[in-house]
Amino acid sequence: MSEPIDPQHFRHVLGHFPTGVAAVTSCGDTGGPVGMTVGSFISVSLSPPLVAFLPGKQSRTSATILRNGRFCVNVLGAHQEPASRAFATGGDRKFDGLDWTPSPGGLPRLDNAVAWIECTVDAVHDAGDHDIVIGRVTSLDAPEPSLPLLFFQGGYGRFAPLSLAAAGEADLVEHLRLVDVARPIMEDLAERNRVECLASAAVSEDIVLLATAGTPAGGRTYSRVGQRLPHIPPLGTALVAWSEPATQAWIARAGDTATRQHDPQQLVDRVRARGWSVATWSDSLRKLESSVDDTTLHGLTPHGRRAVRQLVDQLGSEHEPDDLHDPNQHYRIRSVSVPVFDARQRVVMQLTVDGLPPDAAHADVDLYVTHLTHAAERVSRALPDTGQAASVPIAGGHR
Numbered sequence: 446m447s448e449p450i451d452p453q454h455f456r457h458v459l460g461h462f463p464t465g466v467a468a469v470t471s472c473g474d475t476g477g478p479v480g481m482t483v484g485s486f487i488s489v490s491l492s493p494p495l496v497a498f499l500p501g502k503q504s505r506t507s508a509t510i511l512r513n514g515r516f517c518v519n520v521l522g523a524h525q526e527p528a529s530r531a532f533a534t535g536g537d538r539k540f541d542g543l544d545w546t547p548s549p550g551g552l553p554r555l556d557n558a559v560a561w562i563e564c565t566v567d568a569v570h571d572a573g574d575h576d577i578v579i580g581r582v583t584s585l586d587a588p589e590p591s592l593p594l595l596f597f598q599g600g601y602g603r604f605a606p607l608s609l610a611a612a613g614e615a616d617l618v619e620h621l622r623l624v625d626v627a628r629p630i631m632e633d634l635a636e637r638n639r640v641e642c643l644a645s646a647a648v649s650e651d652i653v654l655l656a657t658a659g660t661p662a663g664g665r666t667y668s669r670v671g672q673r674l675p676h677i678p679p680l681g682t683a684l685v686a687w688s689e690p691a692t693q694a695w696i697a698r699a700g701d702t703a704t705r706q707h708d709p710q711q712l713v714d715r716v717r718a719r720g721w722s723v724a725t726w727s728d729s730l731r732k733l734e735s736s737v738d739d740t741t742l743h744g745l746t747p748h749g750r751r752a753v754r755q756l757v758d759q760l761g762s763e764h765e766p767d768d769l770h771d772p773n774q775h776y777r778i779r780s781v782s783v784p785v786f787d788a789r790q791r792v793v794m795q796l797t798v799d800g801l802p803p804d805a806a807h808a809d810v811d812l813y814v815t816h817l818t819h820a821a822e823r824v825s826r827a828l829p830d831t832g833q834a835a836s837v838p839i840a841g842g843h844r
């Protein structure tokens with residue numbers, strides 16, 4: 446006979462398994478909202494669509510949920526620790542100060558949760574001092590592309606991804622397949638150089654941030670993955686500079702703006718000559734960054750596109766300065782980008798090292814460029830030969 450398991454030891458050992466955190470909500474007997482925090486939420490079956498959570502048999506909220514026969518799982522974001530604490534206490538004041546809206550079936554859906562899954566109770570299985578409640582999914586969505594709250598060894602934390610890739614929107618599928626090859630190489634580069642590494646590509650008339658690796662500088666969040674900006678000068682020069690048709694289309698997209706601060710052809714010439722593209726910090730770039738953060742995820746509205754275009758038009762000398770190595774000039778270099786070629790010498794994406802230290806000397810920048818170029822060459826060698834896959838219009842053209 447084996448030794449009985451000490452409950453404290455059981456808790457301690459099982460605490461080494463990290464979980465996400467969800468608030469399972471429902472409506473009480475008099476219609477008011479009820480909810481409880483769970484770490485035991487799991488996806489069970491795709492066909493039929495089933496999920497489960499394991500409430501303790503003592504839980505009052507669980508008893509209410511089982512009477513109602515329906516529940517809504519709210520996957521909590523990293524910023525929702527207070528909500529998790531509120532739903533983990535007993536009592537009737539768990540929703541105080543929390544904003545929520547009804548789900549399609551009228552159950553409480555917490556604002557700003559990462560995802561919500563509405564279910565009817567399909568089965569309840571007895572499991573020691575807990576139940577296994579199986580829910581059949583009736584509707585679900587993940588409206589907020591933010592990082593989840595985690596629970597590990599009795600404490601809250603957040604997910605620190607090695608890299609993140611954009612969600613598989615229809616026109617990105619082929620690009621994401623290519624960027625998957627790049628991600629381990631990007632992670633390696635980001636970790637070794639303690640910078641953020643980005644992969645972006647030209648998709649239709651946009652430049653799309655496909656994946657990031659490493660920690661963003663300056664406390665930015667990771668939510669920029671999937672972000673789209675109009676691919677017009679001076680953005681994304683390294684994506685067009687190796688193809689005359691791509692360059693011409695890029696310049697034509699810019700149109701004739703009186704406010705333009707640069708000559709696009711000159712930008713292309715400098716990038717071709719250097720082999721890489723550079724952006725330095727400027728107020729215009731900061732303004733663009735701060736105004737585009739959330740609005741540009743999952744595509745631009747016509748209004749958003751016009752507003753962003755105006756900001757891009759105001760960018761100027763911070764892109765591709767030609768006197769980078771002039772000892773009398775001091776630039777605060779923000780990012781450097783290099784093209785990634787496929788086996789047919791077409792530019793399929795660009796890799797960028799972003800958030801260089803403000804005091805990076807020119808020699809340091811050269812080193813980043815060397816490492817970045819080396820990473821881009823590794824990605825090129827690892828890419829599959831997508832000969833016939835030119836069904837994706839790869840914007841960069843040929844070398």
Ligand SMILES: Cc1cc2nc3c(=O)[nH]c(=O)nc-3n(C[C@H](O)[C@H](O)[C@H](O)COP(=O)(O)O)c2cc1C
Pocket residue numbers: 466480481482483484485486499500501502503504505506507529532533534535536596
């Ligand atoms: C991170 C975390 C995860 C939890 N996971 C579960 C769980 O999976 N099942 C459960 O019964 N209780 C879990 N709890 C505890 C319940 O939230 C808590 O006991 C319950 O909400 C008490 O209120 P009630 O009696 O109204 O249900 C968890 C608590 C925290 C903080």
